[in-house]
Amino acid sequence: MKYIYSMLLALCCVVFACAQPADSSSKHRNLEEVTVTGSQRVTHVDNVIDIRQIPMPALVIDRKAIEAMGSRRLDELLREQTGMAVVSNLGAGNRSVGLQMQGFSAEYITILLDGQPMAGRSSGNFDLSRVTLSQVERIEIVKGASSSLFGSEALGGVVNIITRQQVSQTQALANVLYGSFHSLDATVEAETSFSDRKGTAFVSANYYKTDGFNTDPLYLKDGKTVPPYNSLTLQGRGRYQLGARHTLHTSIRYSGRHSEMVHNYGRGSVSKDVLDENDFNGMLALNSQLNGNTRVVSRYYFTHYGSRQDVTDVVSGDVLQRNNFLEQVHRGEVQFAHDVTTHDLKFIGGAGGEYLRTSNFDDKAAGGSMANYFVYVQGNWKPYTGFNVIAGARYSGNNRYGGKLTPSIGVNYSPASWITIKASAGQGFKSPTYRQMYQVFTNFVYGYTIVGSNIIQQGIRDLEKAGVVQEIWPAAATVSNLKAETSTSYNGGFTITPVSHLELGVSGFYNSIHNMIYSRQIGIKTNSGRIESYFNIDRAYTSGLEASVRYTPLAGLLVSAGYQFLYAKDRGVIDSIEAGVSPYNQLRAVGGVVRATSKDYFGLPDRSRHMVNLQVFYEYKPWGVNLSLRSSYRSRYGFMDQDDNRYIDPYDVFVRGYALFHFSAQKKLAGERLTVQFSVENIGDYTDRLMPAQPGRMFMAGLAWRCFAQKNKPGLQ
Known part of the structure; x- marks a missing residue:
């Protein structure tokens, strides 16, 4: 009922906004912002960091592109971008999908909301499907180590979700989509100015529900691999x-999100799985323009994430699994930006600290809080036209793991107007999470348990006492307290524009990770489920190549394509294979056990060697029509080491290579007030039991209605 009341309240805001008189002195602007290009400045009203002043490769997806793709949740949008893979994180349960960039898994990608970190990671993974795109103005993406500006979790990159920043006049929108799996996506939003334009306000509400789906009907007789759920997102921004x-x-x-379902694997046991999640974010910032060249932003940020999961036996009512998790972050920060115009030199910097509190760890674990502090500065120097240098550093401190300096440097050089050459290098630092150190997590759906490294002995004893251990492997004796991770990233490439309507880009990257944290099996349970814990990889690396093309042969027509080639491996595994160290020196082939060579090592799990995407967008303004056709391809990737030689070889379990195709169409009517929308995702209806979060063919259709001032709107009376 509370969802209905909230939607009615937001609807009243829409009605109020539509009833306001037109402001004849202002021009109408649609709710989406203009397309961001390389020549435009990306401004944040409560953050001094400009994405153009980051030396790593960057990408901006604006509101117009989001609407043209018909995407509703964050995972749907990111899976179609070059070099970005969305994978299911089975270690976090079957409700979780995470992001990979440049071979880094989700644990190393920072998810920000208006420049501030979002909380609520399961086994290190942030579930992208939690985030609705209805209130998003644009998505800013930085690839490569970005710790010098964004903090310790940004070893692999950053995804910054920017909500509505500017308000032009009183206007509103209502949007409803309905489709396959009884999916419903409803949004209402409104904005207005007040106090003679000294203040502005924006409010929105989104309700989403789906019946879920089952990609593994042979194994799961009754239930869903992605459960049915409903979620409500309320958001507001204000400026004065x-x-x-x-x-x-x-x-x-x-x-807030709620889901529940019944699992029946046909083995006589039927269970009910209920999950409730709540996510709250709040920010207060003071933007001070001290003079024409100096700007200071002071802000406080608070985020709270809580979840409760209960799995019970339907027949007996016994609780089979209970997971309660809480994470809170208090963060204070002061930023500055200063331009030295006489020397074409710009500085940004800041300092602050954050206090993190988490719970749901073993009772014997030490503490449940962590404190971080940081200071950073970056300079952008342009000694002459076509050449600039960006350099910076961040010092991050932690009350348990001490401090670390993470520098970065980048160079942009344009010897001619049609070519730009870029090169950058940066370092990252990441301390282990409490979950990796202290949590004992059992995934009831897939039957396995993950034990935190710092409590491994006590965790194993508790499992043995419960009578669920069949065998503990010798690898368990090698588990020790985790070390902090460090990385060094190198990126380089060029962009050329041989003609005005064609842009080509090629870049390469190399990331070296020291003490990379990963999970590995250390035993087996009586139900044949895996027992896992966390280890440090001494020397891991990811390297690859990205290429992109943007072609606009006709007005309104855009064709873009991208390709990524990737290697992601552990150098320690390669050395152990070549040295003949057991168990790395053998693998179970079709004809039996054979001696392994370094060529048999495929790489880290969940990483595809090849990824391709193709997007075609067409807009015909006289008819108010927008069309898009997109496709993406991932080559096969390793899923599980089934012979316990501690790496993925050709005879282990792989997810097959696959291609997905999507189409969306929009038609504007009634002077652009009414928009009719239709989309079909996964046209080929491709599914795989090892990809539980990938739905089959999905149709969606709906309407959007905008309220705005008629005066000054071209084409309206």
Whole structure:
């Protein structure tokens, strides 16, 4: 019922916005912002960091592109981008999908909301499907080690979700989509100015529900690999001009999700799985323009994530699994930006700290809190036209793992107007999470248990006492307290524009990771499920090549394509195979056990060697029509080491290579007030039991209605 009340309240806001008189002095602007290109400045009203001043490869997906693709959740959007893979994280249960970039898994990708970190990771993974795109203005993506500006979790990159930043006039929108699996996506939003434009306000509400789906009907007789759920997201932003130099900004977001389902594997046991999640984010910032060249932003940020999962036996009512998790972050920060115009030199920097509190760990674990502090600075120097140098550093401290300096440097060089050459290098630092150190997590659906490395002996004793251990392997004796991870990233490439309507880009990357944390099997349970724990990989690396092309042969027609080639391996495994160290020196082939060579090592799990995407967008303005056709391909990738030689070889379990195709169409009517929308995802209806979060063919259709001032709107009376 609370969802219905919230939607009715938001709907009242829409009605109010539609009823407001037109402002004849202002021009109408649609709710989406203009397309961001390389020549435009990306401005944040409550953050001094400009994505153009980051030396690593960057990408911006604006509101217009998001709407043209018909994407509803964050995972749907990111899976179609070059070099970005969305994978199911079975270690976090069957409700979780995470992101890979440049071979880094989800644990190393920082997810930000308006420049601030979002909480609530399961086994290190942030579930992208939690985030609705209805209130998103644009997505900013940075690939490669970005710790010098964004903090310790950004070893692999950053995804910054930017919500509505600017308000032009009183206007509103209502949007409803319905489709396959009884999926419903409903959004209402409104914005207005007040106090003679000294203040602005934006509010929105999104309700989403789906019946879920089952990609493994042979194994799961009754139930869903992705469960049915409903979610509500409420969001608001406000701005008020305090004077000529100071502006107060505030934002608030609440998201709640509930799901429940029954599992029946046909083995006589039927279970009920119920999960409730709550996510809250709040921010207060003071933007001070001290003079024409200096800007200071002071802000406080708070985030709270809580989840409760109960798995019970339907017949007996016994609780089979209970997971309660809480994570809170308090963060304070002061940022500055200063331009030295006489020397074409720009500086940004900041300092602050955060306090993190988590729970749901073993009772014997030490503590449940962690404190971080940081200071960073970056300079952008342009000694002459076509050449600039970006250099910076961040010092991050942790009350348990001490401090680490993470520098970065980049160079942009344009010897001619049609070519730009870029090169960058940066370092990253990441301390282990409490989950990796102290949590004992059992995935009831797949029957395995993960034990935190710092409590491995106590965790094993508890499992043995419960009578669920069949065998503990010798690898368990090698588990020890985890070390902090460090990385060094190198990126280089060029972009050329041989003609005005064609852009080509090629770049290469190499990331070296020291003490990389990963999970590995250390035993087997009586139900044949795996017992796993966490280890440090001394020397891991990812390297590869990315290529992209953007072609606009006709007005309104855009064709883009991208390709990534990737290697992601553990150098220690390669050395052990070549040295003949057991068990690395053998593998179970079709004809029996044979001696292994380094060529038999495929690489780290879940990484495809090849990834391709193709997108075609067409807009015919006289008819108000927008069309898009997109496709993506992933080559096969390793899923599980089934012979316990501690690496993926050709005879282990792989996810097959596959291609997905998507189509969406929009038609604007009634002077652009009404938009009719239709989309079909996964046209070929491809599914795989090892990809539980990938649905089959999915149709969606709906309407969007905009309310805005008629005056000054071209084509309206």
